[in-house]
Amino acid sequence: MNAQIFRERRRRVLEAMGSGVLVIPAAPVAIRNHDVEHEYRQDSDFYYLTGFEEPESVLVLSSEAPEAMTLFLRERDPEREVWDGARAGLEGARETYGADRAFAIGQLDEELPRLFEVDRVFYAFGRDPQFEARFFAALGAARRRAKTGARFPTEIIDPGKVLHRLRLLKSGEELQLMTRAIDITREAHVRAMAEAAPGKYEYEIDAVLSQVFRRRGSPRPAYGSIVGSGPNATVLHYRSNNRQMQDGELLLIDAGCEYEYYASDITRTFPVNGSFSEPQRAIYEVVLEAQLASIRAVRPGATLDDVHRASVEVITRGLVQLGLIEGPVSEAIEELRYRPYYMHKTSHYLGMDVHDVGPYFEGGKPRPLQAGVVITVEPGIYIAEESAAPEAYRGIGVRIEDDVLVTDQGHRVLSAAIPKTVADVEAACRGELG
Ligand code: GLY
Ligand code: MN
Ligand code: MN
Numbered sequence: 001m002n003a004q005i006f007r008e009r010r011r012r013v014l015e016a017m018g019s020g021v022l023v024i025p026a027a028p029v030a031i032r033n034h035d036v037e038h039e040y041r042q043d044s045d046f047y048y049l050t051g052f053e054e055p056e057s058v059l060v061l062s063s064e065a066p067e068a069m070t071l072f073l074r075e076r077d078p079e080r081e082v083w084d085g086a087r088a089g090l091e092g093a094r095e096t097y098g099a100d101r102a103f104a105i106g107q108l109d110e111e112l113p114r115l116f117e118v119d120r121v122f123y124a125f126g127r128d129p130q131f132e133a134r135f136f137a138a139l140g141a142a143r144r145r146a147k148t149g150a151r152f153p154t155e156i157i158d159p160g161k162v163l164h165r166l167r168l169l170k171s172g173e174e175l176q177l178m179t180r181a182i183d184i185t186r187e188a189h190v191r192a193m194a195e196a197a198p199g200k201y202e203y204e205i206d207a208v209l210s211q212v213f214r215r216r217g218s219p220r221p222a223y224g225s226i227v228g229s230g231p232n233a234t235v236l237h238y239r240s241n242n243r244q245m246q247d248g249e250l251l252l253i254d255a256g257c258e259y260e261y262y263a264s265d266i267t268r269t270f271p272v273n274g275s276f277s278e279p280q281r282a283i284y285e286v287v288l289e290a291q292l293a294s295i296r297a298v299r300p301g302a303t304l305d306d307v308h309r310a311s312v313e314v315i316t317r318g319l320v321q322l323g324l325i326e327g328p329v330s331e332a333i334e335e336l337r338y339r340p341y342y343m344h345k346t347s348h349y350l351g352m353d354v355h356d357v358g359p360y361f362e363g364g365k366p367r368p369l370q371a372g373v374v375i376t377v378e379p380g381i382y383i384a385e386e387s388a389a390p391e392a393y394r395g396i397g398v399r400i401e402d403d404v405l406v407t408d409q410g411h412r413v414l415s416a417a418i419p420k421t422v423a424d425v426e427a428a429c430r431g432e433l434g
Contacts, residue, residue, distance in 0.1 A: 001173055001260070003098050006051045009166065010098075013049065014063050016162035020120030022061040023112075024159065025131040029055045039220070044352040045124075045163055047261050052097050054087060056105050058131075060115050067100035070115065075104045109134060116142035117151050122159040160357060167351055168358030169372035174262060174351070175405065178374060179414055181218065181259035182403055185266050186418045188212035189253060190434030192227075193270050193425065198247035202227040205253065206241045213257040222263030223354045225255035229272060233397030234382040236344060245272045250280055252397055256354070263354045265376050266415055267401030274429035276422060279392040283381050284422060286318030287398045290379040294346050298404050298411035303366035304375065308346040311379035315342050319381070324389050341383055347375045350403055373406045374414070 013022065027043035042053045050059055050071070057073040076089035093102035103111050116138060123135060142152040170178065188209045195208050206227045213221060228238040229245040233252035245251060249272045256264035269284065271277070276284060290311040297310040313329075316338045320327040325337040332338065349356035351374060359367050369375070380399030383389045402415045419428040427433050 001051060001177075003051070003096070005171075005173060006049060007098050010049050010061055010069060012166055013163055014061060014068060016166065017061075017063055017120075017122060019063045019118070020122055020155075020157070021063070021115055021118050021153075022059075022122040022159055022163075023135065024049065024059045024124075025128055026052075026055050026057040026059075028128050028130065041220070042261075044167075044261065044357075045159070048163070048167060048352060050097055052088070052093075058105070058108060058112075060112070062115060062118070064118055065115070069099050070101045070103065070111075071097065071099040072103050072105045072108045072111070075106075109137060112138035113141035113145065116153055117145075118153060119151060120155040120157060121153040122157045122162065124159055125156075164357035164359070167356070168349060169370065170351065170374055170405070171372075175374075175414075177260045177262040178264065178350075178403070181222070181257050181262050181264040182266070182415050183417075184213060184216045184218050184259060185256045185264040186415065187216070187434060188255065188257065189266060189268050189418050190428050192251075192253055193268070193419065193428040194431040194434070196245065196251050196270070196272050196429070198245060198249075198272055200245055202229055202232070202241040202243050202245065202251075205251065206255075209253070209255045216257075218257035218259050220258050222256045222258040222265060226253065226267075227255070228252045228397065231385045231395045231397075233269065233399075234384050234395065235397075236382070247273050248277060250396060250398065252399055254399065254401065256403075261352050263350060263352065263356070264403060264415070265350055265354050265378075265401060266403065266418060267378055267380075267399045268418065268420070268425070269398045269400065270425045270429055274426060276426070280396055280398075281422060282322055283318075283383070283393065283396050284398050286315060286322070287379055287381050287400050288420065288422075289318070290314035291377055291400045291402070294377045294379060295402065295404060295411065295413060298369065298375065298377065298406060300371050300406060300408065300410075301368045303368055304345070304347045304360065305366050307375070307377060311346045311377075312338060312342070315379060315381060322390075322393070324383070324393060340387065341381050341389075342379065343382070344380070346379050347377055350374045350376055369406045371406050371408045375404055375406070377402055377404050 030038040060070040071093045090102040093099040227241040229251045230249035232238045252269045254267040293310040294307045297307045319325045378401030382397045383393045385395045405412045
């Protein structure tokens with residue numbers, strides 16, 4: 001994305017703030033051990049407003065100064081750059097990233113109090129304790145200067161209030177990146193379906209996913225890939241991915257790549273040997289019908305509760321019909337009898353973060369969906385091996401997850417090209433698709 005897009009985002013967030021100063025530190029570096037660091041990924045809020053990926057930086061946006069954007073960052077350092085690669089430096093901050101002013105990060109404690117001659121500061125507590133100490137120190141310094149007549153912040157506001165509302169509504173450029181992420185993820189899932197076979201290990205399929213992600217320019221998965229076979233498909237956050245797959249089992253893959261800071265989040269479930277058994281197909285068809293019913297409920301004005309309820313109704317009816325729970329259906333819904341088999345919600349927001357930001361409630365009520373919001377729709381049925389279900393169904397876990405854009409007309413399934421019907425999934429397992 002070009003510099004103009006980030007500039008426009010800053011303009012909009014300043015407009016939404018009204019007056020005040022916004023402070024967002026870059027994501028802290030996480031040490032893995034000794035001098036080895038975990039892979040670095042910039043903080044989503046910070047990146048959304050800057051496009052700047054270096055650690056040890058702080059963004060300050062001010063509605064009051066003529067210089068709206070101040071960036072604190074690492075100075076150029078030829079010796080360090082031999083080891084770690086090029087840095088933008090102060091000049092790069094101004095010329096490439098549009099900062100009105102740039103300071104070395106070492107000057108933060110001295111300069112920040114000067115930027116705090118305002119009534120309101122937008123800052124998110126509880127994320128980065130080390131930075132927080134410096135933030136408080138700057139606040140204290142600004143307060144001490146009050147006796148000279150300078151203003152100091154008397155209100156501290158969570159920036160999510162303005163920023164996350166903007167992030168919730170996706171622009172054309174953002175949707176292009178999400179569509180790209182989803183297309184890469186489509187190829188990964190289709191290949192995984194073709195490659196899976198009895199006797200292979202879950203991590204071999206995990207490797208297929210990663211290979212497609214990286215080959216097509218995605219830097220990383222948007223979250224840890226779940227590759228769960230047989231009974232592992234019933235473990236919601238299964239992450240070990242180290243079991244040998246057996247003939248006659250299902251494989252549940254919940255994996256999506258990140259592309260230019262935008263996430264995809266897709267689940268497909270398919271038979272390891274390429275053909276659903278009768279009990280597997282019966283459960284799969286219920287989940288698919290539930291998912292389609294929930295997708296139909298996605299439109300402006302509907303709430304995520306409405307979307308969830310559509311899945312609960314279909315799943316409960318299916319579980320009653322298959323003899324896993326007792327009816328009648330309305331009573332089973334009322335008494336939450338479906339819960340042992342469907343224990344999570346159907347949707348979450350999707351964007352730069354897999355569980356994206358944005359308000360779920362407003363005034364104590366679920367917030368209605370708006371055109372431009374992207375959500376997941378991901379019902380499932382999970383029948384643990386030790387459950388009281390009829391034996392034929394034990395150990396079956398099915399989830400189907402798509403990424404859905406709310407449009408003025410209703411919705412668009414961004415991941416519609418990923419095989420989902422029984423016939424398409426079986427064809428993909430035979431290697432006939434993609
Ligand atoms: N992969 C995380 C989720 O589906 O919410
Ligand atoms: Mn998922
Ligand atoms: Mn999800």
